Amino acid sequence: MNDSVVVTPDWLAAHREDEQVRIVDVRDAWEYDGIGHIPGAVSIPFDSYRDESDVDRGTLPGADAFADLCSEAGISPDDTIVAYDDTHGVFAARFVLTALEYGHADVRLLDGDYSAWNREYETTSDAPEVEPTDYEPDPLSREESPLVGYDAVAEALERGALFVDTREQHEFEESRLPGAVRFDWREVVDDETRRLKPPAELEALLESYGITPDREIVLYCNTARRISHTYVVLRALGYEDVAFYEGSLTEWLANDGTVETGPATEDD
CATH class of the missing domain: 3.40.250.10 (Rhodanese-like domain)
Known part of the structure; x- marks a missing residue:
């Protein structure tokens, strides 16, 4: 399995403190706060990057809205993003697709989900300190996009x-x-x-x-x-x-x- 697309919990455990690795938890905010999360993860709930108003193709939120989410979460375009949920990765995969569409080159899915991580590694209820960025999206052209x-x-x-x-x-x-x-x-x-x-x-x-x-x-x-x-x-x-x-x-x-x-x- 190509680890530039999907990473194992072992990989994430070894790299989660790397300066350019950003972990994104796409569960509901109450799950992130109340159940716990992977240490260092920021909360970007699924509903925040999905828009039913046709602002972009399908339910994409639009490049500016996605950039605002990344900026608030302290993510830069050069960062390696690893996304996870607690539903076998289906909601996190939607984040991966969205990030790729808006030009984020290195975004990966955690193999498994929060429950899979929790079987082997520690979790926390402490939110990390985040320094906002000025994220600049670079949406794929129609020819480049899948x-x-x-x-x-x-x-x-x-x-x-x-x-x-x-x-x-x-x-x-x-x-x-x-x-x-x-x-x-x-x-x-x-x-x-x-x-x-x-x-x-x-x-x-x-x-x-x-x-x-x-x-x-x-x-x-x-x-x-x-x-x-x-x-x-x-x-x-x-x-x-x-x-x-x-x-x-x-x-x-x-x-x-x-x-x-x-x-x-x-x-x-």
């Missing part, structure tokens, strides 16, 4: 790209993009350790669904939260041709895109 919109998705369907639906079975059967493969994002997580399964196991699992590095892959769910986790995992495994449908099924349906319903057949 995010795609309705028109690009329609073109990818015509090309025969592999569409991966990371939602639950009942959602998939209710409505899905034509020919999509359902891959529950949680399948990559070991329920006992709360961490990702070993790379070889992950690769075999993905291959069993036809999700292989040689395919053009387009990820979607409902509102682009769950696909954030799958996107980060695929990047960590070295997948390169992976598009991220930020509008997901919400946008597709709003534009009257063609869908399939019911159980998938063998031909799907």
Whole structure:
């Protein structure tokens, strides 16, 4: 697993006091304060970097709003960010995606979550002293970004790209993009350790669904939260041709895109 994308608790324990490592806890503020957090972590709750008002593509908060969050948290563009939550990393992965979109070069997901960390390492209820910065975002261009919109998705369907639906079975059967493969994002997580399964196991699992590095892959769910986790995992495994449908099924349906319903057949 590429540690420039996903880091283990051991890695974080060894590097958390490094000058340029910034740990971001994306749980609710009451969890950060009341349950405890990883020493040195700052609180940037999930709702603070998600905006439903269409200020940017999908639920992205906008570059200025993201910069304000980073500035208040004492984060600089050159810092290494490690994000975590307590939900197997799905909310933290959304932070990773958001930071990458706004040009933060080095942002990583903690393999596991707060509970996984807490099994081996100390936690604290003390918030670190933070010196605000003047964070300058550098958003990716449309050409650089993995995010795609309705028109690009329609073109990818015509090309025969592999569409991966990371939602639950009942959602998939209710409505899905034509020919999509359902891959529950949680399948990559070991329920006992709360961490990702070993790379070889992950690769075999993905291959069993036809999700292989040689395919053009387009990820979607409902509102682009769950696909954030799958996107980060695929990047960590070295997948390169992976598009991220930020509008997901919400946008597709709003534009009257063609869908399939019911159980998938063998031909799907």
